[in-house]
Amino acid sequence: MKFRTSEYFIKEVAISLKRNNWMSLASIGTVTISLFILGLFIIIVANLNRMASSLESQVQISVYLQDNITKQQRTTIEEDLKKLSGVEAVKYVSKDEAIKRFKSRLGDQEYLLTALDNTNPLPDAFEVTVSNPNIVKTASKTIEKFKGVDSAVYAQDVVEHLFELTKLVRYIGLAIIIFLAGATIFIISNTIRLTVFARRKEIAIMKYVGATDWFIRWPFLLEGIVLGFIGGALSAIFLRFAYTTLTAKIYDMMAFFPLIPIHPFLTYISIIIICSGIFIGALGSTISIKRFLEV
Amino acid sequence: MNSPHEINVIKMKDVSKVYDNGAVALDNINISIKRGEFVFIVGTSGAGKSSFIKLLLREITPTAGTVTINGYNIKNMDNHDIPYLRRSLGVIFQDYRLLPNKTVYENVAFAMRVIESPRRLILRSVNSVLDVVGLREKYKCFPNQLSGGEQQRVAIARAIVNNPAIVIADEPTGNLDPETSWEIMDIFQRINAAGTTIVMATHDKTIVDTMQKRVIAIENGHIVRDESIGGYGYEI
Structure with missing residues (x-):
């Protein structure tokens, strides 16, 4: 892409974000909330997994x-x-x-x-x-049959329960995330549709004078990406704040609780969240612009 | 691609257009238009004129037959080539279709900007086409500060700024009084004299009769008349 052209695209995006400020804010807000919940679920599932595997290694x-x-x-x-x-x-x-x-x-x-x-x-x-952790299960079964032994308990029981819980959390989380992602894409695509609609005459003229579809699409795509990125970045910040506060609280009470350390875990989470924001934004604008390109 | 040896810039062979609802807009059309020709397309409303124009712009594709424009077969062409076909065409509408929030200069420059022309070339070309249509002084005006004739001249400037091989005008004088219409026709004559093919759909009997150019008459989807020097031929 030529420099002059990118300059044009950036200008277009700035103008339209300003023009639709309330819708833009609403989009950013929903992206932020959705991605925050997505991040929360990722954090919970990851921590449950870690707890389970740390227990599993106890022999x-x-x-x-x-x-x-x-x-x-x-x-x-x-x-x-x-x-x-x-x-x-x-x-x-x-x-x-x-x-x-x-x-x-x-x-x-x-x-x-x-x-x-x-x-x-x-x-x-x-x-x-x-x-060896692999023999824990058979060994405890044997031991339980000894005379005078009441029970033989090993972490595996807890581990199995934890895995079940993780699975449940994962399914619930997935359902909520799919729903939220759908809602977010819908809202973003509506915001972009306002911009596209306001400029449908311009788009038609662009088509007539021979602008390529990508040239027409870029500013709108960029607008969606910017909305998604801002939402993603905000929720990454909120997640960081929430996780650091929470871990500090938990460590205060239980110093050896097997939580995933903040670094580099939160960086990965932030990357995932911001990328999802960008993806959702791009998808939302692609959906809304498709119809207007058919001239 | 457009080779210099190709004299027919527009060629339709056995072209029919049937819309999804079953309406037959064009039926077995055969024509060729050579480079540098000036052609009027006449016919009553609903005769198939707009379908004819839409085919030229590749807004629609033929149901049967082949349409070749500037070397592009519009039915088989790759979607990615459509913008490049359109860059070889300049299009003018009855309702001007200018962008109200852009000045005269920006409206014309827009056609060059969106195909990513270099800025220096844009400045030079826009000034030169504004000279052709006589609106150099009004380059800072917005469309609502101009008369209908002036707006249409801006639209012509926009249509020719990328040096198209063919200018397609759909009722360009439809909203203008006779005097202004002649100013527009005068510009078309000059553009045509410079070698650009002009295809103009019109209802204006006086213009067609006076200009003495080729006339293609479409009636019920058929070409009923194709005269190299003709008149409007309908009573109004």
């Missing part, structure tokens, strides 16, 4: 013992556990130790335990570390 099985077993039985269980293939370490955690750990994990909220009236609901347990 520990908690083996809870029945309350009434003898010391002898406990030793037998410990020996049997050590004999299992793939087991690297077996550590005994008594119910006293367990409640002590629980107390320290609660920290400031230790008072919650007073509701228990000094009884200890936690069972005695073994912490079994296996060498």
